[in-house]
Amino acid sequence: MTSYSSSPSPSLSFLICTTCGTQYPTTDRTSLTTCFICDDPRQYVPSVPGGRPTFTTLEALQRDPSVxxxxxxxxxxxxxxxxxxxxxxxxxxxxxxxxxxxxxxxxxxxxxxxxxxxxxxxxxxxxxxxxxxxxxxxxxxxxxxxxxxxxxxxxxxxxxxxxxxxxxxxxxxxxxxxxxxxxxxxxxxxxxxxxxxxxxxxxxxxxxxxxxxxxxxxxxxxxxxxxxxxxxxxxxxxxxxxxxxxxxxxxxxxxxxxxxxxxxxxxxxxxxxxxxxxxxxxxxxxxxxxxxxxxxxxxxxxxxxxxxxxxxxxxxxxxxxxxxxxxx
Structure with missing residues (x-):
């Protein structure tokens, strides 16, 4: 069976908000400039200069041996x-x-x-x-x-x-x-x-x-x-x-x-x-x-x-x- 980490599925590269963990159906960082979950008043913006949201991917997280x-x-x-x-x-x-x-x-x-x-x-x-x-x-x-x-x-x-x-x-x-x-x-x-x-x-x-x-x-x-x-x-x-x-x-x-x-x-x-x-x-x-x-x-x-x-x-x-x- 093909392992998950070696799967060719594009979802491994889908962007994930590092503040709330929401996964978006896109790999294009230029198209995703904010997280609509974090923009809601019930949530919050990241504590970085200007409140700039950041994103990662499952692929990147799976490569980190500490996670x-x-x-x-x-x-x-x-x-x-x-x-x-x-x-x-x-x-x-x-x-x-x-x-x-x-x-x-x-x-x-x-x-x-x-x-x-x-x-x-x-x-x-x-x-x-x-x-x-x-x-x-x-x-x-x-x-x-x-x-x-x-x-x-x-x-x-x-x-x-x-x-x-x-x-x-x-x-x-x-x-x-x-x-x-x-x-x-x-x-x-x-x-x-x-x-x-x-x-x-x-x-x-x-x-x-x-x-x-x-x-x-x-x-x-x-x-x-x-x-x-x-x-x-x-x-x-x-x-x-x-x-x-x-x-x-x-x-x-x-x-x-x-x-x-x-x-x-x-x-x-x-x-x-x-x-x-x-x-x-x-x-x-x-x-x-x-x-x-x-x-x-x-x-x-x-x-x-x-x-x-x-x-x-x-x-x-x-x-x-x-x-x-x-x-x-």
């Missing part, structure tokens, strides 16, 4: 390793630096089905071989929002699998392939592979982007940027300075809800209310954000989701908003 993808099984205090959820990260950090998560499911018939949550720009022979040999490849890719569209068609082509995207965010695609891209139009979508339900639910919350998604499987909520873990949310509040049990301080949030994360623009109160009306119908015991180590667990996470939304609404000056009266 690789690493695999990290989920590890939580309550259960140790849960290798049904495996973070995939590119090192050294490239673009935004997000993780993709390999979700290893089992259908009712016992078939193992692998779904990649979010995507990375970098893919090479070693990544492909590891996923195929160790876990049986990929059967589907689901991407939370346009900032992580990256080079998803490279992954779809190599694993011959569909990519699920929110229909509301179709305008943010730099590359298109009607045979691979599946646009989700419902609030909830159950991922089905070869006629079998995988148990994976994709939920459209919106907010950050109109179609921003989260993924729920076996009580674990994968949120990407749709729901962000705060530093206080990721902190350990279980013991005090003397090692005695303690409770989380009152009024400390767990999550934040942002229209723009890097530019620190929050979502409106009305948008949070709309998102809550969707997410309140689901139960989860852990939540997992866009970066390695951004994992929170607890039986009270739904209550903390509501509490965090209410803290944000109150902090924006809506002290009398009816939403503040809600409780579980």
């Amino acid at each position: 690789k993808n690493e695999f990290h099984p989920l590890s939580l205090p309550s259960c140790g390793n849960d290798d049904r959820f495996v973070s995939v990260v590119t090192t050294p950090k490239f673009g935004i630096g997000q993780r993709a998560v390999l979700v290893r499911t089992t259908t009712g018939s016992g078939k193992r089905v692998n779904i990649l949550w979010d995507c990375l720009s970098y893919i090479d022979d070693e990544t492909i071989e590891t996923l195929r040999r160790r876990w049986g490849g990929l059967h589907a890719v689901v991407i939370s929002h346009p900032h992580y569209y990256s080079s998803h068609l490279e992954w779809a082509d190599r694993f011959d699998c569909p990519v699920y995207l929110a229909a509301e965010d179709e305008r943010w695609l730099a590359r298109r392939d009607d045979g691979k891209q599946v646009f989700l139009r419902e609030v909830e979508t159950s991922i089905v592979v070869d006629g079998e339900n995988t148990g994976v639910k994709v939920i459209k919350l919106g907010g950050h982007f109109p179609g921003s998604l989260v993924l729920l499987y076996d009580g674990r909520l994968l949120t990407a940027d749709t729901v962000m873990m705060t530093p206080s949310g990721r902190s350990n509040w279980t013991v005090d300075a003397l090692g005695r049990p303690r409770e989380r301080p009152k009024g400390v949030n767990t999550f934040s809800f942002m229209w723009s994360i890097p530019n620190m623009i929050p979502l409106s109160a009305d948008e949070l209310v709309r998102m809550w009306q969707i997410i309140k119908d689901y139960d989860y015991k852990s939540a997992h954000g866009p970066f390695l180590g951004w994992d929170i667990e607890g039986e009270d996470l739904k209550a903390r989701m509501l509490e965090s939304m209410q803290i944000q609404v109150r902090a924006m000056g809506y002290a009398q908003h009816p939403f503040l009266q809600l409780s579980l």
Whole structure:
């Protein structure tokens, strides 16, 4: 079999934005003078003189011996390793630096089905071989929002699998392939592979982007940027300075809800209310954000989701908003 790195495919030379990792269907550097993803107010321009965008290619990245993808099984205090959820990260950090998560499911018939949550720009022979040999490849890719569209068609082509995207965010695609891209139009979508339900639910919350998604499987909520873990949310509040049990301080949030994360623009109160009306119908015991180590667990996470939304609404000056009266 011809290796990926030696493949004559022109996509290896397609330009990739070094700031956000979006791959464009062109090799002509004179025709691509800016990145429309980075020009959007939700993203940001590179910190170089004049904000000049820069581009690379998969071909160039694959030639760099320091660049690789690493695999990290989920590890939580309550259960140790849960290798049904495996973070995939590119090192050294490239673009935004997000993780993709390999979700290893089992259908009712016992078939193992692998779904990649979010995507990375970098893919090479070693990544492909590891996923195929160790876990049986990929059967589907689901991407939370346009900032992580990256080079998803490279992954779809190599694993011959569909990519699920929110229909509301179709305008943010730099590359298109009607045979691979599946646009989700419902609030909830159950991922089905070869006629079998995988148990994976994709939920459209919106907010950050109109179609921003989260993924729920076996009580674990994968949120990407749709729901962000705060530093206080990721902190350990279980013991005090003397090692005695303690409770989380009152009024400390767990999550934040942002229209723009890097530019620190929050979502409106009305948008949070709309998102809550969707997410309140689901139960989860852990939540997992866009970066390695951004994992929170607890039986009270739904209550903390509501509490965090209410803290944000109150902090924006809506002290009398009816939403503040809600409780579980």
